[in-house]
Amino acid sequence: MKDNESVLLEAYQRFHQTGPEWGGHHLSNHGPMAVEAMIRHGHADSVHHWIDNYTQRLEEPPRGLDPVTENDWREALGDLKRVADWTTLFHREVTERPWREVLATWWPRLVPGIAGGTAHGAIRVGHVVHSMLTAEARAGSVDSIENPYVTELADALGYWAACWTPVTGDPSRRLGSLRPADALANVPTVADQQKGVPYRLSQLPTTDGWQSALGALRTVDDPEQVPALLSQLIDATVFRYLDYGHGHAVMLVHASTAPTAVLRVLPALPRRLWVPSLDAAWQATAALTAACTPQLAADRADLTVHTNGVATTEDAMALAVDQGDEHVIKFADTAVETFTRTGNKDALAAASRCAELITLTEAAGRARFDGRGPTS
Structure with missing residues (x-):
């Protein structure tokens, strides 16, 4: 029987052949999030059958339009048509720097738009980071672009950037006590x-x-x-x-x-x-x-x-x-x-x-x- 981590990495690899949405109505691909939760709670044996059913609705990865760069990323935030461009950017970022550095750079840029896409980008990031922290505690660094963890993080951050949408109001100005x-x-x-x-x-x-x-x-x-x-x-x-x-x-x-x-x-x-x-x-x-x-x-x-x-x-x-x-x-x-x-x-x-x-x-x-x- 395969260990839980092996099942998770195989699951990530399967989902990396699919697009971030499906159905033509901005319905998010929840697969990587759901299987991480299933495996963590002891249901690894059910994962591949679940994926077999779930992937029938998914689409192929979209094609890029124009590269996102350090000079123009602000203009590309929240543009779902650029999701492949965003994903390409983050794949390059995680090959050049440790994943924690990439996350620390981009988190404050992305978190003001957490609600975009009903927060699915941030939620996907949360699931993979949780699994990466667990893997690091057990076995050390996961900083290799061949590692499905890192690929999943790049895909998750790319989707978040493409969905990025701020919500009206400034929560940092609160003076409440509730x-x-x-x-x-x-x-x-x-x-x-x-x-x-x-x-x-x-x-x-x-x-x-x-x-x-x-x-x-x-x-x-x-x-x-x-x-x-x-x-x-x-x-x-x-x-x-x-x-x-x-x-x-x-x-x-x-x-x-x-x-x-x-x-x-x-x-x-x-x-x-x-x-x-x-x-x-x-x-x-x-x-x-x-x-x-x-x-x-x-x-x-x-x-x-x-x-x-x-x-x-x-x-x-x-x-x-x-x-x-x-x-x-x-x-x-x-x-x-x-x-x-x-x-x-x-x-x-x-x-x-x-x-x-x-x-x-x-x-x-x-x-x-x-x-x-x-x-x-």
Whole structure:
């Protein structure tokens, strides 16, 4: 039987033959993220079968248009047509310098646009950096361009740069004192939630209370306080999913997985970047919360989800892998970490709720595709 790292590296190599999106509607390739979570939680034996199914929807890597250089990279930020140009740039960067140096250079350039592409670029970076740190702790340097870890980091950074989109508001100017759960509860919802997330986010500048809510999270001056506050933010989003996930079952997942990605990257970053990273993670989380939270919470008495049969973190991940959706897997990955930190079984219930809601969403989508209309 192959060890977990061998399976992960093989998985990365398979995904490096595919493009970063699929379906023609800017749907992100979640494969490298999902398989990293599956393997870390003991499901390596399921990975290649999962990839066999998942890659059927993926496209070939796009072709480049015009090289991105150190002189013009600012103009190319956020241009999805240039994703191959960005990826080429980062492949060159990681051949010339250690990956940590590349990350330290580009992280402060990219993190203000973390919300672009529903934060998928940053989330993909978070998963691969987490695996690279683990590999380095076990075996030393991974700084070789032939190493699939480094290739995956270059692809992830390239996609992030191409998706880069800033969100209205300056989170670094906050003077608030609220703990994360209260700050999230204070975030207003956008008025029109009938269209996609980019349209919803475009409403933030005219949403009453948005800027004040963005400034309400308690301030942090000491970088050493960042991991704890970021963890509390992640935990608050996981617990909120149980009550509000029905608003947008898929997209609200990213309000949890985006700050999780930042938390996982912190150990690889200079301390001077920790507070700005927290600011960006809070801004992205608040924006996705505003865009995807319904007006009314679910009635706990009416929820069919429960923790019977999902009593442990192993149960939660097994349920997610069995359900198979990439968002369910990634959310369960975050939710089990919340349960490990807090011992609160609402985290496990949230993971189960996510599997339930996304299963219903998929069923409704299949019904529409078959011409029967959405299921009840």
